[in-house]
Amino acid sequence: MAETILSARNLDFYYGETHALKDICLDIPEHNITALIGPSGCGKSTFLRTINRMNDLIEGVRVTGSLTYRGAEIYAPDRDVTELRKNIGMVFQKPNPFPMSIYDNVAYGPRTHGIRAKAKLDDIVERSLRDAAIWDEVKDRLKKNALGLSGGQQQRLCIARALAVKPDVLLMDESTSALDPISTSRIEDLAMELKKDYTIVIVTHNMQQAVRISDRTAFFLLGELIEFGDTEKMFSQPEDRRTEDYITGRFG
C-alpha cells in the first residue's frame, strides 16, 4: 500500500447554512488515481476544492475537522496558501487558458514563482507540453494566442500549465466533461501516464471513466462519503446498497 498523501478526518464544510460535507474521513494514497463519484450536488467539487483551498474565495464558508497534506494541516492558520496551491495543482471543468500566448500560459506559473531565465523557461514549457501530450500540436505556434486552440487542446494546455509548477498532486474537476470522446480518451491516457509522478484526484460524472482510469473510488451522497475503496472491488461488489443503486444507474 502506497503512502497516504491526503487525509481527511471528520471533515465538515459549510456554505453559510448549507452543510455541504459531512464528517468525511478519507485517506488518499500517493501515485494513485482516486475518483470521486456521486450524483450532482453531493459535494464532490466542494471536497476537491477544500484540498487546495479554492473555497477560500467564497464568502461565508466554514471548515471544521482535519485535512492534511503530507501530514500538515491544510487549514492551519499559518499555512502558506500560495505554496499549497503550487504543490496541489488544479485542472478545472471548463478549459480556462489565459488570453495570452500558449508559451506564456505555460510559463505563467514558473514566472509567478520567480523563474525568469529564458532558457530555463523554454525548457519547462517544452517539458510540460510534452508531458501533457500536446507538444507536437503546438510546437510551431507557441507564440499564438491559446484561445485559438480547440477545447481538447486547451484542456491539455491547462494540464501543461498546471504541470509547469511541478505540483505533487493534481486535482481534476470533471475536466473531460466538456470535451469530445477523442479528447477525453487522450486526457484519460495522459492521467494514467502522469500517475507515475503525480497523485491524481478526479471528480467524474462518468462511471466508465472512473472504472477505466482510477485505482480507488470514493462515492459521495448528499455530502456524506458512503463508500471508499478499490475501484474494481467497488464496482463489482459494492458494500453499501446506495452505492450499488448509484453505479447500476438506479438514480443520479
Add this chain to the structure above:
Amino acid sequence: MRRKLYEIVGRTLLYGCAAVTAGLLLFLAGYILFRGIGGISWRFLSTAESVIHGTVGILPAIKNTVFVILVSLAAALPLGVGAAVYLTEYARNRRFVAAVEFASETLAGIPSIIYALVGVILFCTALKLQKTLLAGSLTLAIMILPTIIRSTQESLKTVPVSYREGALGLGSGKWHMIRTVVLPSSIDGIVTGCILAVGRVVGESAVLMYTAGMSMAMQSFSIDRLAGASGATLTVALYHYAKENADFAVAFSIAAILLILTVIINFSASFLGRKLKELTYG
C-alpha cells in the same frame, strides 16, 4: 399579417433612430469642418495672437490643451484605477462599496461648475496654486475621477472567474493575479474610460476659466513653466473668440481643430491600449 406589420414598423422605427443620429453627427462634424477648415493656416497653428500685427494664432491654446489633458490623466488614471481595483477586488464591506459607487455615479453627473468652485477653493486658494494650468488640470482630474473609477470597475467585473481561479490555482498571490491577468484583460474598459475622460477635459470651459485663467499669451514649452502659468485651452479660447470678440470664423477653426484633436487622441488611446495589452500578455 398584423405580426408582420408589427415587425416592419419596429424595424423601420429603429432604423429611423439610427439614421437620424448618424445624420446629425455627420452633419455637425461636416458643418464644423466646412466652416472651420478654411481659417486654418500654418500661421494660425504655429503662432500666438498678436495685437500688433492683428493676427490670430492658437499655438498657446493647443499647448495648454495638451498639457491639461496629460496632467489631468496622469493624476486621475493611477488614482482611479487603484481605487477601482480596491473597490472591486479587495473591499469586503459591501455597504462601503455601494456608498462609494453611488457617490461616484452622482459625482460623474453633477455640473462642472461645482468642480470649478472646489478647484478655486482647494487648489487655487488653499494650496496657493493660483489660477494656473496646474490648478486647472488637478481640478479636472477630480472631475474625471468618477468616470475612470466607474469604467474600470465595470471592466474588472467582466473578467471571468475562471481566469482568476486559473491564476490562483497555480499559486499566484492575489495582487500578482490582478496585475498579470485581471488588469490586462480590463485594458479595453480602462481605455474607454480614458477616452470619455479626455472628452470631458477637452470639452470643459467653465472649470478652466475659473481655475486656469483665459490668457492667450505664449508660454514656455517646458512643463514646469507651463504648470505655473495661467492660460486658455482650445475650448476656453473658442469661448473667448465667439463670445467676447464675436469672431465666429476663428471660433469655427478652433472647433475644427478640437474635433481633429479628439479623434487623434481617441485613436492613440486605443492604439496604446492594444500595445499595452500585447506587452503585458507577451
